[in-house]
Amino acid sequence: MDKNMRTAQKRKILEWISSFAFVLPVVIGIAVFTLTPMISSLGYSFTRTYTTVAGMGEFVGLKNYENLFGVYAEQIWDSIGSTFLFTVISLPITLVLSFALALFLAKDFKGVKVFRVVYYLPVMLPAVVSGILWSSLANGSDTSALNVVLAAFGAKPFAFYDSEKTAFFTFILMGLFTIGSSMILWIAQIKAIPDSMFEVADLEGANYFVRLFKIIIPMCTPMIFYNLIMGIINSLQIFSNVITLNIEPAGKEQLNFIVVRIYDFYNSTDLSTACALSWVLFVIIAVISALTFKFNKWVYYGEEV
Amino acid sequence: MKKFVTILLALVMSATVLTACSDPFKEPEENTEGKVAIQVGVLGTSTEQEALRKYKSGFQEKYSNVVIQQVQLPGGYSTAMDNFVATGNFPDVVFTPGDQHAAYSSRGHFLDLRTFDEADDTFSFDDIYPELIATTHYDSSDEGIWFMPRDYNKVVTFVNKDMLAAVPGENGQMYAGYGSFEELKKAWNTDTFYEVCAAVYKVIEENAENPDGVTDAQKQAGLTKGTNVVDARYNWAPVYEAMVRHYGGKMIDTSQLAGDATDWSKVLSVDTPETVTAYRELYKELSKPGYIRQSLASGGVSAFPNKKAAFWFTTRPSIGDINSANATFALDFLPFPYDYAGVGCSGYAITKKAAERTSEFAEVKAGTTEKMTNADYAWEFLKYVVSEEGQDAFGELGMGVPSLMSMKDKGEWLKYKSADLNHATFVEDVDWQETIAVNDIFCFPATAQKTISENSISIMTYVVKDNFWPDDLSVAVTDRTHYDAIYGKIDQYKDVMMTRIEGSLNV
Numbered sequence: 001m002d003k004n005m006r007t008a009q010k011r012k013i014l015e016w017i018s019s020f021a022f023v024l025p026v027v028i029g030i031a032v033f034t035l036t037p038m039i040s041s042l043g044y045s046f047t048r049t050y051t052t053v054a055g056m057g058e059f060v061g062l063k064n065y066e067n068l069f070g071v072y073a074e075q076i077w078d079s080i081g082s083t084f085l086f087t088v089i090s091l092p093i094t095l096v097l098s099f100a101l102a103l104f105l106a107k108d109f110k111g112v113k114v115f116r117v118v119y120y121l122p123v124m125l126p127a128v129v130s131g132i133l134w135s136s137l138a139n140g141s142d143t144s145a146l147n148v149v150l151a152a153f154g155a156k157p158f159a160f161y162d163s164e165k166t167a168f169f170t171f172i173l174m175g176l177f178t179i180g181s182s183m184i185l186w187i188a189q190i191k192a193i194p195d196s197m198f199e200v201a202d203l204e205g206a207n208y209f210v211r212l213f214k215i216i217i218p219m220c221t222p223m224i225f226y227n228l229i230m231g232i233i234n235s236l237q238i239f240s241n242v243i244t245l246n247i248e249p250a251g252k253e254q255l256n257f258i259v260v261r262i263y264d265f266y267n268s269t270d271l272s273t274a275c276a277l278s279w280v281l282f283v284i285i286a287v288i289s290a291l292t293f294k295f296n297k298w299v300y301y302g303e304e305v
Numbered sequence: 306m307k308k309f310v311t312i313l314l315a316l317v318m319s320a321t322v323l324t325a326c327s328d329p330f331k332e333p334e335e336n337t338e339g340k341v342a343i344q345v346g347v348l349g350t351s352t353e354q355e356a357l358r359k360y361k362s363g364f365q366e367k368y369s370n371v372v373i374q375q376v377q378l379p380g381g382y383s384t385a386m387d388n389f390v391a392t393g394n395f396p397d398v399v400f401t402p403g404d405q406h407a408a409y410s411s412r413g414h415f416l417d418l419r420t421f422d423e424a425d426d427t428f429s430f431d432d433i434y435p436e437l438i439a440t441t442h443y444d445s446s447d448e449g450i451w452f453m454p455r456d457y458n459k460v461v462t463f464v465n466k467d468m469l470a471a472v473p474g475e476n477g478q479m480y481a482g483y484g485s486f487e488e489l490k491k492a493w494n495t496d497t498f499y500e501v502c503a504a505v506y507k508v509i510e511e512n513a514e515n516p517d518g519v520t521d522a523q524k525q526a527g528l529t530k531g532t533n534v535v536d537a538r539y540n541w542a543p544v545y546e547a548m549v550r551h552y553g554g555k556m557i558d559t560s561q562l563a564g565d566a567t568d569w570s571k572v573l574s575v576d577t578p579e580t581v582t583a584y585r586e587l588y589k590e591l592s593k594p595g596y597i598r599q600s601l602a603s604g605g606v607s608a609f610p611n612k613k614a615a616f617w618f619t620t621r622p623s624i625g626d627i628n629s630a631n632a633t634f635a636l637d638f639l640p641f642p643y644d645y646a647g648v649g650c651s652g653y654a655i656t657k658k659a660a661e662r663t664s665e666f667a668e669v670k671a672g673t674t675e676k677m678t679n680a681d682y683a684w685e686f687l688k689y690v691v692s693e694e695g696q697d698a699f700g701e702l703g704m705g706v707p708s709l710m711s712m713k714d715k716g717e718w719l720k721y722k723s724a725d726l727n728h729a730t731f732v733e734d735v736d737w738q739e740t741i742a743v744n745d746i747f748c749f750p751a752t753a754q755k756t757i758s759e760n761s762i763s764i765m766t767y768v769v770k771d772n773f774w775p776d777d778l779s780v781a782v783t784d785r786t787h788y789d790a791i792y793g794k795i796d797q798y799k800d801v802m803m804t805r806i807e808g809s810l811n812v
Contacts, residue, residue: 268756269755
């Protein structure tokens with residue numbers, strides 16, 4: 001009996017060690033590449049540190065945060081406003097469109113895989129390539145690709161990224177070309193709904209909309225929640241799509257999102273202010289994510305046993 | 306079949322991964338046994354790499370006990386430099402553009418080359434163009450020489466001769482009535498420039514309206530719809546600063562600097578009546594008549610190398626863009642047509658780290674018992690760069706004009722492409738023109754400089770737009786109500802710049 005217990009204990013320890021060994025690389029990765037920079041940046045945000053000077057600068061307490069909401073307040077609130085506006089407009093559109101697309105592409109018909117690939121392809125484009133591409137596709141000149149298309153239909157050239165009035169709209173439009181990433185997740189979720197549910201619905205004579213609102217959407221709520229959370233985080237951190245755009249200042253100034261502002265401080269050698277603003281953004285994202293989690297009663301995780 | 310394709314794809318992908326194991330930019334290993342190795346950091350562009358190869362080969366022939374090791378600056382210049390700062394692992398020598406050294410020289414990462422000069426009878430900075438030496442200081446009060454200017458980059462006018470040869474003047478002669486490039490060169494000044502612009506514009510407009518009437522020569526030259534008169538680069542400081550000064554303005558007024566009592570809103574003179582008048586003149590003379598196009602500032606692709614402009618305001622290294630575009634038109638050069646011409650340069654700096662490194666194979670300094678440090682060897686390398694031999698090696702690449710005044714009228718650079726070209730215009734003094742080192746921005750706090758630079762560029766993009774100027778341009782610019790749209794934009798940008806200055810000082 002003792003021997004059996006010892007063997008069982010040994011096995012348990014071995015299992016524990018092997019499972020720990022599997023997660024160790026991730027733990028190390030998070031510790032080295034996420035936690036350490038986070039702690040460093042928190043430290044920098046209370047100092048006066050420049051990218052052009054080695055090491056941590058002198059301790060200045062909350063001065064950098066005071067500056068953000070003092071001297072720089074107008075610009076920072078402007079950036080926060082732009083970022084939220086982008087999130088509020090772009091996120092629902094992206095969620096609805098990608099879900100609608102997934103509903104269509106979750107069906108089995110000839111050539112559906114080709115459609116899925118085509119819609120997913122833009123997601124695979126590196127941000128730099130995408131930026132260059134959109135800069136030449138959607139600038140306000142007569143010769144930009146989109147304006148050539150408009151001219152073919154007799155329409156006047158549109159300013160797209162070259163005007164302060166249209167740049168924001170163009171940027172949201174550009175973002176829609178990457179709805180493929182959410183679409184793939186929706187398709188996986190829709191496909192995972194048991195056929196038996198649809199069979200019962202058919203027997204009960206449910207039409208398409210009843211199936212959509214009573215089966216598909218409720219069963220997809222975990223994915224809605226996931227896409228919502230990820231969408232909020234990604235929208236609030238929008239950055240690479242902006243800095244890779246080679247467009248007129250008039251347009252670029254409208255895309256003054258928070259992370260773009262952080263990058264600007266960093267590029268101006270002001271590491272401390274960049275770090276302080278990063279932490280402000282971190283708190284904003286944390287609060288919004290927490291609230292979203294708090295109000296997630298609508299998410300259906302299956303029947304509890 | 307499926308399995309075969311899968312295995313094949315896996316092999317191809319593995320091979321692709323393996324290619325990352327070798328550094329394509331790394332120079333072949335060379336024997337450093339018994340030699341002093343000096344690391345030189347340069348950008349990854351082909352021009353910079355080739356330039357260093359030229360210097361290295363010549364230098365190592367002269368100094369057989371020294372090996373120059375090329376270190377590629379990964380990413381952009383500032384990213385690479387910031388990484389060096391963070392790791393403390395600078396190469397002995399680094400390439401530096403003249404307008405980007407201040408962030409590092411002012412923070413003590415480079416050595417002041419005056420120290421080496423004072424101890425060296427074989428060299429004098431007096432041999433280098435003084436306007437280039439002016440760019441080696443990190444602000445207006447600094448006298449240090451923080452890098453060795455390698456080339457003399459003055460803004461000039463690149464000319465597409467094929468286009469001008471197909472543009473008649475009122476007298477029927479080509480070159481807008483001047484008959485030949487030589488005659489145009491003799492008459493060249495601001496007025497002549499505008500006169501030729503008008504003639505070129507007229508041809509382009511006529512051809513756009515009547516495509517059937519375009520002559521073969523004009524079609525061949527590219528004088529058709531969509532072609533621009535000037536690819537002006539008006540959003541580039543060496544160009545716009547000179548143009549604004551020509552018309553009596555100044556974006557930055559360093560005469561307002563007063564130490565701790567400086568009123569930065571006066572130093573930042575983007576909104577003074579003189580400067581706004583200069584904007585207005587630029588708009589009147591260049592933009593309103595259609596000689597420059599606002600869209601050229603955004604695309605990032607230059608029109609001139611692609612046969613889409615008759616003139617281009619730029620510097621000698623832009624020949625590289627013309628080569629890259631495989632341009633086939635006849636190219637030549639004329640002076641920048643305004644009273645001022647911006648001058649800058651790039652070069653090499655010796656890092657502070659080099660002074661801390663001493664090779665075991667280093668020789669003993671003459672007259673001392675101390676061994677030569679890497680910085681001493683780096684100085685020898687820098688001297689070679691600005692020697693006639695080194696400058697000639699660089700001149701062979703065609704993209705640099707020697708920084709050495711003695712090579713004003715001699716050397717390989719004068720033979721690049723053709724000795725018949727007006728190469729002299731890159732260096733010769735024009736009696737109606739003053740050259741200016743565009744480095745006034747260094748007078749601002751370091752963390753505000755980027756914002757000031759970017760917002761000045763933004764102002765320039767609005768200056769050329771029709772919808773920011775009223776129809777009646779004769780009203781004095783002091784009447785802000787009359788010019789409310791343009792003042793509104795200037796004020797908006799000045800506010801952003803002032804905020805950053807205040808934020809930089811409020812620490």
